[in-house]
Amino acid sequence: MAKFQAPKGVSEYVPDRSNYFEYVRSTLIESARNSGYQLIELPVFEDTELFTRGVGESTDVVRKEMYTFEDRGGRSITLRPEGTAGVMRAVIEHNLDRGQLPVKVFYSGAFFRAERPQAGRYRQFYQVGIEAIGLSDPLIDVEVIAVADRAFKALGLRKYHLEITSLGDLLTRENYLKDLRSYIEELPLDEETRTRASLNPLRLFDDKRSEIRELMQKAPVLMNYLTEESRADFESVKSLLKRLGIAFSVNERMVRGLDYYTGTAFEFVHSELGAQSGIGGGGRYDGLMEQLGGQNLSGIGFGLGIDRVLLACEAEGIAVPENEKLDLYIVPLGTGDESLIIAEELRSRGLRVDLAFGERALKGAMKAADKSGAKYSLVLGADELSSDVVSLKEMNSGESESVTLSSLATTLIEKISNLGEHS
RNA sequence: GUGGUCGUAGCUCAGCUGGUAGAGCACUCGGUUGUGGUCCGAGAUGUCGCGGGUUCGAGCCCCGUCGAUCACCCCA
CATH class of the missing domain: 3.40.50.800 (Anticodon-binding domain)
Structure with missing residues (x-):
């Protein structure tokens, strides 16, 4: 009989490397705990519709990367591709948002995406994430970012940097996207690129081809569409980060993979990881809770990729204490x-x-x-x-x-x- | 999902123009009777990813397949 192998593209950790994994995970979790976030332990599979509605129909994650199957009762089930939608579902279901706000929770576990594997990109991978729900305030935005940054520093990481932007509120985004779409419409693009752009025009900012980058140089920038309030919030976030000594750069063209982000969005990028350089990212989401049938509360959170943080630690020669x-x-x-x-x-x-x-x-x-x-x-x-x-x-x-x-x-x-x- | 590279002992790899496998590390035992990390000696270890094909003969050639990897796509 042929030997069994693990399914394609999953990440798994056996001794001695598993010690390293455990060390990284517990360090990330400890940072969340130190900031008052409490554990929320959720199922790895959910009703498929939670993700199609939460993450967004137009995202690649939903369109082609979900592990979806029918259970014996004929229900459509999906292995969770990300953590926020499930947390929102649980918060609504258990009425956690009826008490004091914000609700602060962290989670840790396996996530699933049916992509072509690569170093640092797996079909089953691990994340530690936090969510702070029910408060729209630059203070909490900065706290969330600080939790991630402090965790990375605790591990001894140096070769990473933080990029932030503001995506504006829902109305701002609508106005902006309308202008961006009409700009893109005029561009000489091939069919495939045009299709991608029609699903999410922001994608073109991320295109690796230099000719596309050049075309997008003159595209309208979201930052110019922000309302006074959003702009002020973003300024607060930036000055608070500075006072905390957290280095960052503003990336006006940052693209997030999930549809629900509004307002502050951020990404931690490590310089030694090749194409899969993002070790963590997150942002604010204004409409998500209501979209999933809850009250209209805003939240903010992040997901950190344990696998990638581990690779980053190894790349920097960090040893287990x-x-x-x-x-x-x-x-x-x-x-x-x-x-x-x-x-x-x-x-x-x-x-x-x-x-x-x-x-x-x-x-x-x-x-x-x-x-x-x-x-x-x-x-x-x-x-x-x-x-x-x-x-x-x-x-x-x-x-x-x-x-x-x-x-x-x-x-x-x-x-x-x-x-x-x-x- | 698209394209490139790769797949030989647990690990890192060698194997010349095809002639039925090797090194280092790791492992076990020993270097006179109970103390590791250096050194020396001995030993075990592989259906050469898997399945076909070409050939008198394939680890080396061809096809397929599985997996890894790199880039794209996308993202943690």
Whole structure:
């Protein structure tokens, strides 16, 4: 029988790289938690219509990238291609918007898009996202951006930058798009490009071909259509970002892939990732909640691509910190039972402990201790059991000291916490 | 979805103009009896992505297929 392989284009993480993945994900989540966002855990599949109405019929995501199927009850189901629509559905369904506003939630999980895979672009990929719903205020726009920026900085990323723009309110967009369409109509375009433009004229700003870029140089710019209020909000966002020391550039031609964005929109781009350079992006959405049957509340949020952030970290040579490693590795010499009992006792005290299984030779077991990255190791043989004293070895220095078995846990806990303070 | 490149041991790769597979790393054991990271020795490991075809003979040639990768499209 042929070997099974994972389905085409999915991203999956196995040891040791999965440690790196977990570190990246938890760092992103911690940034959201530090800002008061709470977990919202949602299904990975939803009613297809939630996405066609929420994300927008004209988007590529809906038109050709959704995993849609019929369940046994004849319902049309779609694997979630993005997070915001589902969050809005849940907020409405559970009346979360009836309490204090804004509602602040974060999510983390798998998303699905049936695209041609590439490094950094997968059919099943992972995102951490946040949403702040029910408040239209530059303050919250900036907070949302700051959550992402702080997460990236916490990871130690440097080679990324933030681009922002304002897409204006719904009416502004309507006026602008009308003018943009009539401008594009006059351009000498091939059939395919024209079709793309008719679905979303903003796309042409993103075209890689230089002749198109040139044609679009003189196209009307949305920024000039903004109402006084939008303009003022955007100014507030910019000055607040500056005061927070968050570097950014204004990209008046930014294009977002989802239809629902209004007002502030932003994107984090990393310079070492090739074509799939966006490590996160988001923006405000004024009409979405109402569009999905809720009250008329505005919200703002982002999605960060864990897979891409991980690639970015690797590209910058960022390592997983030491404290993710084991505290102790036990090498039993014919003392499997006792070793496991001691390990369990230490583990229940909160220490990270592993041991060598399978009657390995001392040399091999010490090698395993080394590979595990554990901070300390100890050998447990008949001598130790009869004397109740073990030789606790600090792996980096190679030095060891005698510790009684009964004080092993407290000694280790003390040593580990001292290490933490010094590093 | 479109086009280019690639697919040999767990990993990185070598394999000359076709003659039935190799290196380094990793792994296991050992270097006189219980302490790893260096060094030395020994050992295990592959249906050469999969399926067809050409040939006396294919890892090397042809076709298909699956997958990865790069760019486009799009996006996290």
